[in-house]
Amino acid sequence: MPGKGYRRGKYGHQQGGGKRADAYASDDDSQGDACSVTSGQSDNRSLLEDVANDNNEVDEISQQESFEEALKEAIDGLGQKSAKGRLGCFHGLEKTFAIKYAPEFVEDRKMTITDSIERSLRKGRGDEQSSAARLSTLLCVQLGVFESAETVCREVKSTLVLIANDNAASATGRSECCWALGMNCFLVGDDPTDTIEIAQLLSNIFAGSYLKGNGALPTVSVEMAALHAAAISSWTLLLTIMAPSDVYALLGTERTNNFMPPLTRLAELLQSPHLDVRLSAGEALAVIFELGREYDEDFEQEWTLDLIDILKDLATDSNKFRAKKDRKQQRANFRDILHYIEEGDIPETHIRFGSETLYLEGWCARTQYNACCRLLGPGINVHLADNFLLRKIFHLGDKVIEPVAASRKTSKLKRTMNAAAFKARTVQRSKARDKRSAAFAI
Structure with missing residues (x-):
């Protein structure tokens, strides 16, 4: 398993480097305070090239100082009375x-951030709870190299569980709490008991999308369907850090236990009228079969025939009552799932970041990577290159240091000189073309 305490580790990699991140960006200014330092000095074109290079080094220090100052202000702002201000x-x-x-910077302020997260989870509403839940996971990503990451997870776990189970809380807040519980356990969890406990909580939540006793579809709102989809995806993520033998023992066509639902119940989720639920359920079944077949190549072979028929219908669905975009996405996803379960075609993906390549093989690896992308967005490349926790999870080895010359950007003065030379060449060539045109005319 990838990461600390994981028991699976077959995701290959190659060596290389990564990208650098931008400076802090607030809600009111997408460029941030750090960027203003650079722009304020970039217009001075009277400096010599070597002086400009020296100033570039000074600029980097100034940018870092501005970044840290802006970050400190944001952390202090988490405790203000205005809900709108806290949310910003x-x-x-x-x-x-x-x-x-910035793990060292965050480590020095982890208690302040953790206290603010817990306070907003308990007293905040809707968007604030959602944002606080996401920040708890991002905090774990930053602190992954320190033991304090596990402490943070333990401190916020009970509050996240309380909100996830609270039917009176907003569905959006509950969804993010479900994701945070699964992601936090995936990133730094090392207790099998916690994993089983959270998996049970999540399975109880998405049980609301199972068929009724008479076989009829339940009535589920769009907001609740999003909650169920988040619970399924988070539950699936937890399966990827379990040993194949444990998954085989806990799951089966008709097996019943206090931790996991039987496969026949999970297959009912494929009939949901909500696309997110169907896609999440399909991915969950693919992960289960990958782990089950790793332990026993004949895992649920007889029941698979019934499942394949359902997957074929979803992979060729052309019902007009579904949106065209939804039909396209559904067919693409379920074609991959069908090819794996029916023919054993293992999905392979190559992710380029900087000069490195991350090789993903199988549904467990894809699930883990997609979960990290959901959390980090465009910043995934930065963390794959620099973050020791993510490099450990995806078996990328030690961080690769780029040569200084390769990573140094061209100075402002040199770029200006290059542009002027290019313009002069263009003018000269234009004159030469005019002379040739005159000669042809004669």
Whole structure:
């Protein structure tokens, strides 16, 4: 398993480097305070090239100082009385933690951030709870190299569980809490008991999308369907860190236990009228079969025939009452799932970031990577290159250091000189073409 305490590890890799992150960006200014330092000095074109290069080094220090100052202000703002102000600070920290890796800086302020997260989870509503839940996971991503990451997870777990189970809370907040529980356990969890406990909680939540006793579809709103889909995806993520033998023992066509639902119940989710639920359920079944077949190549072979018929219908669905975009996405996803379950075709993906390549093989690897992408967005490349926790999870080895010359950007003065030379060449060539045109005319 990838990461600390994981028991599976067959995701290959190649060596290389990565990209650098941008500076802190707030809700009111997408460029952030750090960027203003650079832009304020970039218009001075009277400097010599070597002086400009020296100033570039000074600029980097100034940018870092501005970044840290803006980050400190955002952390302090998490405790303000204004709910709108707190939400803005949460959003700013989310964006920053997603695109920049600063574990030492965050480690020194982890208690302040954790207290603010827990307070907003308990007293906040809707968007604030959602943002606080996401920030708890991003905090774990930043602190992954420290033991304090596990402490943070333990401190916020009970509150996340309380909200996820609270039917009076907003569906959006509950969805993010489900994701946070699964992601936190995946990133830094090392207790099988916690994994089983959270898996049971999540399976109880998405049980609301099972067929009724008479075989009829349940009435599920769009908001609740999103909650169920989040619970299924988070539950599936937890399966990827379990040993194949444990999954085989806990899951089966008609096996019943206190931890996992039987496969026949999971297959009912494929009939949901909501696309997200169907896609999440399909991915869950693919992961289960991958783990089950790793333990026993004949895993649920007889029941598979019935499942294949259902998957074929979904992979060729042309019902006009579904949106064209939904039909296209459904067919593409379920074609991959069908090819794997029916023919054993293992999905392979190559992810390029910087000069490195991440090789993903199988549904477990794809599920883990997609979950990290959902959390980090465009910042995934930064963390794959620099974050020791993610490099450990995906078996990328030690961080690759780029040569200084390769990573140094061209100075502003040199770019200006190059542009002027290019313009002069263009003018000269234009004159030469005019002379040739005159000669041809004669």
